[in-house]
Every structure is written in C-alpha cells, then in structure tokens.
Amino acid sequence: MKTNKGTIVFIILWLSIFLYPLNTKASGQETPSGIPISDIEATIDEYVDEWVENTVAGVSVEVIKNHEVVFSKGYGLADIDQNMDMNPDETIMEWGSVSKLLVWVSLMQLAEQGELDLTDDIQPYLPDGFLTKVSREEPITFLNLMNHTAGFEDNVFDLGFPTPEHVTTLEEGLKVAEPNQVYPPGEVVAYSNYSTALAAFIVEQVTGEPFYEYVENEIFEPLNMNHTVIHPTFSGKEDLMEKKAKGYVLIEPSVFIESDWFYMSMYPSGGVNGTASDLTAFVQALLPMDGESSPLFKEHETLNQFLSQSYAADETINGIAHGLWEYAGAARGLYHGGNTNSFSSHVHLVPDEEFAVVVLTNQAGEMEINYGLTELLVGAERVEQEVMVQDLPPAIEGSFLATRRPQHSFIKLYFDLMPFTIKPSEEDKIEVQYAGFTGTYLQTSPNTYKLVEGDLVFHSMKQLFVQMENAKVSKISTSISDYEPYPPGKSMPYVLIYGILASIVALYFLVIPIILLIKRIRRQSKHRMSKVSIGHGILALSGTVLIVNLLILVARMLINAGRAYSEVMPQLVLNGIFTGIAGVAMLFMIVNWRITRSTTKEKIMYMLSIIFIVVLIILMSVFQFYR
Known part of the structure; x- marks a missing residue:
C-alpha cells in the first residue's frame, strides 16, 4: 500500500507531541528560574504591586530574552507631588554604580585596539x-x-x-579624593569608586578626549542611547533634566520624603542619568545573537573575555568578571547594582540563557525589587553539601570588618560599629549578622559556605570562602567584598569600652561648665580666682567646646554623608585648636599646682578635668577626629 508523504509527516509530528512534548523550556521561552515568558507580566505585576507605593515610590523594569525586550513597564510615580507616572522610555533616573560598566567596556575597547593591556602597570x-x-x-x-x-x-x-556647585573636572576630583593604599594590589577585594574613576581618567589620557565625550561617541551613539547623559551636570543634554524623576527616601511604609539629586566630580563611578530603555539597549549589546559581534566591540572574543571570570578568591565560589559580579543562580549570572542618595538600580545578565533584567527605582537603598524580583526571575543556586559532614572542619565564628572602609578618617568609627559577625548555628551551619540583617549558611565543602536562607542584603554575598592562617581566620571572601579580623585593640569589646568612656567624658564636660558657673555666682565676682582655678576654667571650657563640636560633626555626617572635605575641615581644625588650648591650660594648672590654696573638693575636680581631657584627646586620636 502506498503511503502519502503528507500523511507520514503528519504522523511524525503527531507522535512527537507525545514522545517529545513541546514546552516553553524546550523552545527557550522561559526565565532561568522557569517562569514562562507568556506569564512574565502577570508574575512581575503580582510581585511588584506588593512594594510599589508601599516601600518604593516608583520603578521601571525591563526584561530581555533571546535578544528581544519581552517586558517593559513602569510602576508607581516618578514625581509624587505632580502625580507623574514612571515610564521606562522617558523617565530619567540615576544609575548609580551601574555607571561603572561604561568604564569597564571602555577599557575593553581600548585593549581590543591595542592601546593598552589589562595586565599593564597603570602608572605609565x-x-x-x-x-x-x-x-x-x-x-x-x-x-x-x-x-x-x-x-x-x-x-x-x-x-x-547634593548640588552641582562643588563639581570639578575628573582630574581635580581624583586629586582631591585620593585615598591611601592600605593593601597590596591583587590580594584583597575592597570595592573602590576611586579605582573606577581613575580608570576613566586613563581613558582620557589614552584617547585625548574627556571621558564623557568618549562614552557619548563610542557607546551612546552606536546604541542610540539618546535619553542618557554621563556629563556630571547634564552639559549638552540639559533638556533631559526636565524628564528626571524625583528621588525619595522611605520614612515608613507609604511615607516618602524627597531627597537630593546626586552630582559627582568622579562621575564615571556613578554619575550617569538615563532611562531604563537606554540601559536595556546597553545590556542587549552585551548579549548579541550567535554569530554576530556586539556593536561595542569589533571582535566577539573581546566580549567573551569581558564576560569571563577575571578574579576569584577560590574555585569553590563565584568571583568577578572584569567589573561585573558573578552570581550563583539557576545559571551563571553577571550583575551590578547601584545606589545614590535618592535612586537605586540593578542589572543582571544570564549569558547562557540569553536573558537579562534591568531595574531602576527612584528610591534610595531599595532591595525588594532590585534583588527580590531579580532572584525570582533568575532563580537561586541549589545548595548541597559536597562532602560528608564528618569531613568538614568546625564552623567558624567571630567578628570581622569589611575591607571596603575608610581607615584614615573619623568616619572609620561608623564601620567599626558595624561588624560582620559569625557564630555557629547547627552542626554544619553558621549564622551571619550584618547591619541588622541575618543569614544562615551551610558549609558545603571545607572552608566554603553557601547561603540557604536570609535577608535580601545577602543577595550579593551568597557564598563565603574562609582563608585560615595559623589556625585562625585571616580573611573571609565573597564575590563583592572581603572581610578581615578586627585590628588589635579595635575589636567590638574595645569599641564598647571606648564608647562607655566617651559617654562619661562627654557627660562630664557638658555638666562641668554649669557647675563652675553656679560656683562662681555663689562666691560672687569679688572673690579672686587662683591661677589653677583660671587654668581649670579654660580647660573645662575647651573640653566642652570639643564635645559640642564633635556632636555637631557627627550629626552633620548622619544627616548627609555626601559632603566635600572642605565642609568638615573647619571643624577638624577647631578640634586641633581647642585641644592645643586645653593642653596649655593643663600645663598651666600643673605648674601652679603647688601654690594653689584650693580645697580638697576643688583639687579632686581639677584632677578629674585633667584626667578626662587626656582621655578625650586619646579617644579623638584613636578615632582620628583630627584628620
């Protein structure tokens, strides 16, 4: 019997439905976490609606799958007072540290052209x-x-x-803000805005043009990113300022206060302003179709190198891919986040899945959508132990400091009070507490721990690698930062002791002027003061001025940490002046001590003032309130 060819084709197709069921995963129409692209809008809507206008003012979200933008939507408000909706195509927002990706792409372009080698010493x-x-x-x-x-x-x-008045050239900004080098190159991951801006300055030196012009010509124009500006004061694209969202800080659920925009001299580190759609165009250029080159590079190999691992503390954990952080998800991811005083952002690529998520919000420090929604779409790593429990070393414990911290400024005190604390949880687990958040990690192999549950702040540190030296923890590494033991004399018990001493000293010098004034009034002005008494009055007043000056300085930094050094320098100079006055007064008291006719109670008060001023000066030196 003859069989019609069309009948055979029909039978084969019919059988394939049962033998090889068609599904979204087989056709590549899923997110890495397994959500069908056909359901992505409903999924994102349901997730975002819980947070928008509750903990975040507004957000733009875009999703790329198989080289296409499969989702683009704005939620909430770009301007609460004006009731202006968020629009991914039109709303301008600050990208924060996502801006750094433009610097790293620029370096890769110059390396591709032979203008530099990534292993070169930067000094020449x-x-x-x-x-x-x-x-x-x-x-x-x-x-x-x-x-x-x-x-x-x-x-x-x-x-x-908060305003553009302090903005200088990139070169001047780098000179003013140059930090100390505190670690040998290549040994410690300590996130650095300065490093990024320095790399951008080298791009200027190599190309002979300002970095913002280079980016405009070599990145923005080829990708038609017409709604993005990198110049720190919007020069040349002032019209975009009219479309910029207001930025907000969350006070309590559904209560937002407007915050300042962010202006930077070292703008390559975090000064880009643009739309979510333009950022998506940039991300798409990093995920070209098979057989095609990225419009950012001449050779596909350059892109492959850029997206490959360039550093990791150990082979058991994720590391860094030329400025992008590796992510432990359902598939290998690469990401970067950003924060300013008023905005937050997140970009996440999954190259093997031809997938990416772009999130921009006008909310400072937002995590639920930047991190939570991203994880919903990209999935999480399946955490399992790789060896038997009895083969694992004992769980670690202790308090550690982030290597990304100031070490030559009074601001270091803030970081000293924010330890990365680890304690054993169960036989094979540890509990990590950081900045008020908690995460639980499972030891999967010797000295390697992976997150099994925890707050969203641990989204970027899902894997820990512990380095030991002489049976003690010398360093804890994550893909984004390292943590090290407290320096001698600076651990939390010492800090608490310093805090108690500081409180006693502060209280003393805030009260002593009142006591001396009451005493003077009772004795009446005709009573002649002794030389020691005069010296004591000057010493006590100096101590009071120092305490008040310190309280004002701390309050100013808590209200707004984004300050020029010139704004706080007068207060630091004031510390030095009144410390000198107190020192002279103390010496004057000591020299005239033998000829004083003071009572025993008065001598006790003099001694207390001398002791407390010495303690105050020591504490101010330890916590660097003179520099």
Whole structure:
C-alpha cells in the first residue's frame, strides 16, 4: 500500500507531541528560574504591586530574552507631588554604580585596539606623580582596578554632592579624593569608586578626549542611547533634566520624603542619568545573537573575555568578571547594582540563557525589587553539601570588618560599629549578622559556605570562602567584598569600652561648665580666682567646646554623608585648636599646682578635668577626629 508523504509527516509530528512534548523550556521561552515568558507580566505585576507605593515610590523594569525586550513597564510615580507616572522610555533616573560598566567596556575597547593591556602597570599611563599615596611596590594593573583589588581604602568625602556647585573636572576630583593604599594590589577585594574613576581618567589620557565625550561617541551613539547623559551636570543634554524623576527616601511604609539629586566630580563611578530603555539597549549589546559581534566591540572574543571570570578568591565560589559580579543562580549570572542618595538600580545578565533584567527605582537603598524580583526571575543556586559532614572542619565564628572602609578618617568609627559577625548555628551551619540583617549558611565543602536562607542584603554575598592562617581566620571572601579580623585593640569589646568612656567624658564636660558657673555666682565676682582655678576654667571650657563640636560633626555626617572635605575641615581644625588650648591650660594648672590654696573638693575636680581631657584627646586620636 502506498503511503502519502503528507500523511507520514503528519504522523511524525503527531507522535512527537507525545514522545517529545513541546514546552516553553524546550523552545527557550522561559526565565532561568522557569517562569514562562507568556506569564512574565502577570508574575512581575503580582510581585511588584506588593512594594510599589508601599516601600518604593516608583520603578521601571525591563526584561530581555533571546535578544528581544519581552517586558517593559513602569510602576508607581516618578514625581509624587505632580502625580507623574514612571515610564521606562522617558523617565530619567540615576544609575548609580551601574555607571561603572561604561568604564569597564571602555577599557575593553581600548585593549581590543591595542592601546593598552589589562595586565599593564597603570602608572605609565598617568601624569608623573599623579598618585601620591601609593605605598606598595607591587604595580597596580588595569585588572586590579576592574577587580577592585588595587588596595585603596574607601573615601566618603568629595564623592558626591547634593548640588552641582562643588563639581570639578575628573582630574581635580581624583586629586582631591585620593585615598591611601592600605593593601597590596591583587590580594584583597575592597570595592573602590576611586579605582573606577581613575580608570576613566586613563581613558582620557589614552584617547585625548574627556571621558564623557568618549562614552557619548563610542557607546551612546552606536546604541542610540539618546535619553542618557554621563556629563556630571547634564552639559549638552540639559533638556533631559526636565524628564528626571524625583528621588525619595522611605520614612515608613507609604511615607516618602524627597531627597537630593546626586552630582559627582568622579562621575564615571556613578554619575550617569538615563532611562531604563537606554540601559536595556546597553545590556542587549552585551548579549548579541550567535554569530554576530556586539556593536561595542569589533571582535566577539573581546566580549567573551569581558564576560569571563577575571578574579576569584577560590574555585569553590563565584568571583568577578572584569567589573561585573558573578552570581550563583539557576545559571551563571553577571550583575551590578547601584545606589545614590535618592535612586537605586540593578542589572543582571544570564549569558547562557540569553536573558537579562534591568531595574531602576527612584528610591534610595531599595532591595525588594532590585534583588527580590531579580532572584525570582533568575532563580537561586541549589545548595548541597559536597562532602560528608564528618569531613568538614568546625564552623567558624567571630567578628570581622569589611575591607571596603575608610581607615584614615573619623568616619572609620561608623564601620567599626558595624561588624560582620559569625557564630555557629547547627552542626554544619553558621549564622551571619550584618547591619541588622541575618543569614544562615551551610558549609558545603571545607572552608566554603553557601547561603540557604536570609535577608535580601545577602543577595550579593551568597557564598563565603574562609582563608585560615595559623589556625585562625585571616580573611573571609565573597564575590563583592572581603572581610578581615578586627585590628588589635579595635575589636567590638574595645569599641564598647571606648564608647562607655566617651559617654562619661562627654557627660562630664557638658555638666562641668554649669557647675563652675553656679560656683562662681555663689562666691560672687569679688572673690579672686587662683591661677589653677583660671587654668581649670579654660580647660573645662575647651573640653566642652570639643564635645559640642564633635556632636555637631557627627550629626552633620548622619544627616548627609555626601559632603566635600572642605565642609568638615573647619571643624577638624577647631578640634586641633581647642585641644592645643586645653593642653596649655593643663600645663598651666600643673605648674601652679603647688601654690594653689584650693580645697580638697576643688583639687579632686581639677584632677578629674585633667584626667578626662587626656582621655578625650586619646579617644579623638584613636578615632582620628583630627584628620
């Protein structure tokens, strides 16, 4: 019997439905976490609706799958007072540290052109004597800058300003804000805005044009990113300012206060303003179709190198891919987040799945959508132990400090009070507490721990690798930062002791002027004061001025940490002046002590004042309130 060819084809197709069921995963129409693309809008709507206008003012979300934008939507308000809706195509928002990706792409472009090598020492590319605080003999390479392993301490001063008046050129900004080098290059991951801005300055030196012009010509124009500006004051694209969202800080659920916009001299580190759609166009350029080159690079190999791992503390944990963080998800991810005083952002790529998520919000420090929604779409790593429990070393414990912190400024006190604390939980688990958040980690192999549950702040540190030296923890590594033991004399017990002493001293010098004034009134002005009494009055007043000055300084930094150093320098100088006055008064008292006719009670008060001023000066020196 003859069989019609059409009948055979029909039978084969019919059988394939049962033998090889068609599904969204087989056709590549799923998110990495397994959500069908056909359900993505309903899924995102349901998730975002819980948070928008409750804990976040507004958000734009875009999703890429198989080289297409499969989702684009704005939620909430770009301007609460004007009732202006969020629009991914039109609403301008601050990208924060996502801006750094433009720097790393620029370096890759120049490396591709042979203008530099990523393993080169950066010093020959800089003007002579440009870096004045480098303390190590080992060279700093471009890879060190990209991997945040150049060894620089953090510096909060002169990073960003609420108004554009303080903005200088990139070169001047780098000179003013140069940090100390506190680690050997290549050994410690300490996130560095300075490193990124320094790399952008080298791009200027190599190309002979301002970095913002280079980015405009080599990245924005080829990708038609017409609604994005990198110039720190919007120069040349002032019209975009009219479409910029207001930024907010959450006070309590559904209560937002408007916050300042962010202006930077070191703008390559976090000064880009643009739409979610333009950011998506940039991300799409990093996920070209098979056989096609990225419009950002001439060679596909350059893109492959850019997205490959460039640093990891150990092979058992994720690391860094030339400025992008590796992510332990259902598939290997690459991401970068960003925060300013008023905005937050998140970009997450899954190259093997041809998938990406872009999130921009006008909410400072937002996590539920930036991290929570992203994890919903990209999935989480399945955490399992790789060896028998009895083969694992005992769980670690202790308190540690982030390597990304100021070490030569009074701001270091804030970081000293925010330890990364670890304690054993169960036989094979540890509990980590950081900044008021808690995460539980499972030891999956010797010295490697992976997150099994915890707050969203641990989204970027899902894996820990513990390095030991002489049977003690020498360093704890995550993909985004390292943590080290407290320096001698600076652990939490010491800090608490310092805090108690500081409170007693502060209370004393706030009360003593009142006591002396009452005493003077009772004795009446005709009573002649002794030389020791005069010296004591000057010493006590100096101590009071120092305490009041410190309280004002701390309050100013808590209200707005984004300050120029010039704004706080007068108060630091004031500390030095009144410390000197107190020292002279103390010496005057000691010299005239033998000839004083003071009562025993008065001598006790004099001694207390001398002791407390010495303690105050020591505490101010320890916590660097003179620099």
